[in-house]
Amino acid sequence: MLARLGHVALRTPDLDRSLAFFDGVIGLELVERGDGCAYLRAWGDHEHHTLALIEAADGAVDHAGWRTRAPQDVDAFGARLRADGIEVEDVAAGVEAGQGAALRFRTPAGLPYEIYHDVEKRPPGAGRRPAVKTNSGRPWDHGISPRRLDHVNFVTPDVAAEEAWSQTALGFLTRERIRRDDGTVQGAWLGVSALAHDLALGAGPTAGGRGLHHVAFFVDNASDVLRAAEIFIEHGIEPDHGPGRHAISQAVCVYARDPASGHRVEIYSGSYLVLDPDWPTVEWSQAEYRQWWGAQPSRTEGSPIDVVTPC
Amino acid sequence: MLARLGHVALRTPDLDRSLAFFDGVIGLELVERGDGCAYLRAWGDHEHHTLALIEAADGAVDHAGWRTRAPQDVDAFGARLRADGIEVEDVAAGVEAGQGAALRFRTPAGLPYEIYHDVEKRPPGAGRRPAVKTNSGRPWDHGISPRRLDHVNFVTPDVAAEEAWSQTALGFLTRERIRRDDGTVQGAWLGVSALAHDLALGAGPTAGGRGLHHVAFFVDNASDVLRAAEIFIEHGIEPDHGPGRHAISQAVCVYARDPASGHRVEIYSGSYLVLDPDWPTVEWSQAEYRQWWGAQPSRTEGSPIDVVTPC
Amino acid sequence: MLARLGHVALRTPDLDRSLAFFDGVIGLELVERGDGCAYLRAWGDHEHHTLALIEAADGAVDHAGWRTRAPQDVDAFGARLRADGIEVEDVAAGVEAGQGAALRFRTPAGLPYEIYHDVEKRPPGAGRRPAVKTNSGRPWDHGISPRRLDHVNFVTPDVAAEEAWSQTALGFLTRERIRRDDGTVQGAWLGVSALAHDLALGAGPTAGGRGLHHVAFFVDNASDVLRAAEIFIEHGIEPDHGPGRHAISQAVCVYARDPASGHRVEIYSGSYLVLDPDWPTVEWSQAEYRQWWGAQPSRTEGSPIDVVTPC
């Protein structure tokens, strides 16, 4: 069983400029910087990193890393995926900093996933011990300063097929779905944890039909989303959606893209939790679906997905 | 396995006055009113009710209802509890409105628990359809208007013993704990869901050494907690703790008591989630423990616990 | 000298339905209801009323009432306006409930203004005494619950002319202005108090070229504007601008219209104050002007202005 989205690894053609965005503007903490790589996390993240940045010419998404509930789940997923004919790469412990053995593979839609369990629980850095023992860093230290990684949203050419595969192969449950009048699926929001969703799949305008729509980081309050919008704008980065509130997921949100890599980040708050064991998929028709309130998207293209290059 | 705290049932010597508090001030929705009983829920709760009020002279807490992940878990818990020598009462479907068969029993500390799975998923009432399909009621309709039931906090004479039993008999995990210099436990915060805690156990000044410290309802934003404080005060109800922020659970909070029954409610926001499968219990010494910020408690006594009277 | 915008009087074809909006949704308090009239105010307003509703077929704006700093200023304004050839009507004390003698007249652009000084300072109603002595009502009692009336915004055919007249005849100062590339003025924001503006004048699509764009009520926090948006939407009233933040005035805002009368209300927060005695008019070119963030207007027409009918 998957426990949660553990981290996302993004490639960027300019690591320094991407760090200026993810560290300086988003306000993540730089945990470790290697040769062409940087590892970051939010002040309420406890693993070694929740975001990896990898310098690479193509600026594609490298992978989304899903952490399992138990150590033995990694091998079990590997066996099942291989039995289904999926090509699975074994990644040795330590290839990704702070992380144990992992599997990497492409989903039927071509999404680059990693599955792993073992990961270093890194304590706060020297001189950065937060006021509260259950945090790994200091809130409000710099930039937007989100609490934690939340979810990932991919553009896929056939949402219904990828949604079905995510359910059967990886154990995701669909919390909400938009069904078009012609019966096809416009978007699906799926979860493995108590979050409203850990993974979203949506149709959308992206080269090749597949890409990363966004990675979301959570802030505690709707007012923090408004502050995030102002921080983006003061840095000359125009949000490309929001501030607003989704009807689906009920989240208050603002989105902006890293000027260096083009990868989009959502600052996200106020969603619901799925604590009931029998949450029924809530389906919206095209006619029913609308944003709850706020600014509509001005741009919806995802950033590209390419071959997996471990770092 | 338990999924979550499903509801809390509180007795009150004056049902009308308690409704004026829980409906009029807290802003829950009255789902159904029976003979000497009333059932309420928040706008983001989906089951028939998350709070039952029962008119009874003693004004005690009636029970805390824990919902299981699967239907068959109810019988499994019954067998295990009886094997451990605990007297378990079978409650037939429908005895509690909207609810299937349940078990009621006392924990070793005397806490009145119910375990159940089947419960009616009640849609929004006529003319009360909310803007968003994943809600069961309208946010901001009246009073404080919390999103959902969060957790329950009990006063117990021997925290360590009840904590250990809650782990082995019911599957709770301890997220945080305060250990006194003499080695005894001052308080423990335990979870079965992704919430920072579903159940808290604490030592404290209460007649008989056991009681309900509070029932907590969640609001989306810290600013909603401040608004809650003002609503309490405008109704002549002085909060007896907060607004403030706990170091343990990281929650922004304010507490006040129903003038009719004396039961205490916490309005709660901003806590962390436990999405990691290997959250280590974080232990605080007496010296380390402090509130993060805000007003300290002016009163800490719990409300009484007495014999279970189904309604 | 004018002190401030004291009240706005709006006509509505359906007083009961307009009260459902201004009392039930906006959350003003009904102070007094007369024959075809109703008087309301916010919990931080101290005069008899800041909004008058008058039942009349045309549903036009009746007048904007400007209160003077000193009692004798009323006569001084009357003399000056008459000397300028403006037809000024004397309104006897008590014609408008709670109010002393007043002047009514049309500005050169045809805006229906009233100037007055004497007004009843009405204490809180029986059983509605707020927690804090400097308030006249209870915050958060119902609906959006703004603190106070803020400003009024009119559509006028020639902004520059009306702006100049407002300066010389009434003593307004221009705080911000948008100048089109052709040299004409798109909008001007003028003040007599410390508010960023008490009066705005703008060009816009409205029958006859003149109308009320909106009346604004102030809330303390940006988060209260978001809550206002949700209250509008839960009542089936789609905001026609925002939530968003203006660059001009720096206000966080959401706008919606009374379904009965069509008059637009802005819920407004977070602006700057003009405390400096030498605030320079800040002028924006068309190229420079943009909204700070948030949802753009979906509709900008004002509601009509017609002949003045005292009530």
Next chain:
Amino acid sequence: MLARLGHVALRTPDLDRSLAFFDGVIGLELVERGDGCAYLRAWGDHEHHTLALIEAADGAVDHAGWRTRAPQDVDAFGARLRADGIEVEDVAAGVEAGQGAALRFRTPAGLPYEIYHDVEKRPPGAGRRPAVKTNSGRPWDHGISPRRLDHVNFVTPDVAAEEAWSQTALGFLTRERIRRDDGTVQGAWLGVSALAHDLALGAGPTAGGRGLHHVAFFVDNASDVLRAAEIFIEHGIEPDHGPGRHAISQAVCVYARDPASGHRVEIYSGSYLVLDPDWPTVEWSQAEYRQWWGAQPSRTEGSPIDVVTPC
């Protein structure tokens, strides 16, 4: 006539450490640093500075600077004060950076005041142009990041006497007052602008009976006050009052002291404005007076006042 509190000048035994507090933690912008002096302002302040820090062994408050409405008001105040027997020092233009000719004197209670009008309106620094033309700096750039200077609060041995003098000699109006059962005045809140108060006078425990209780900076939202508390605590600075909300002034507040100088700062939001020209002084008895909600003061001593030393 006075227009507003223009700036406060504080002495500190350690200028670098005080800058770490006022720039690094409070989040003011360093405008200019001279020989033993530093000048700072908030992003919504427009004059050269609203806070001056002066390195001096005694760490006392140097002066509070009141800006007049008109240039000629400075000489008028000088003549009147001298006629009343007050010793007035003429301060030449440029002695205080960015500022024209000024008067310095002690009030009857010994408070060190400055009166001035001419001051440099300094535009944003190079590379620090904010998104909005009516700001002088970038919101959320670092630290707490308040919008503007708000008010100053002094400890005085005889509040009633200083209050009366402030009214007759300087034109302040009293907005609120606490009167003790013995008829003496515990505190008075006075204004010259539309702020609920620009100056507060209170009895309190301070060496010599006179001192600076605090300087207040305004933030737009109550949620920003909560964030300020967390920023103080993450920097190891324990607030000595709040977060809470005053009944008097209605402000949401948190207070903390500069570790280097001991001067106290209030982060302040949500108060009312005095737009009515006839605001009646609201008087609270000892029995009536209470805080609205939140944490009570843990320490109330002011910081010292000594001889005036221009810098």
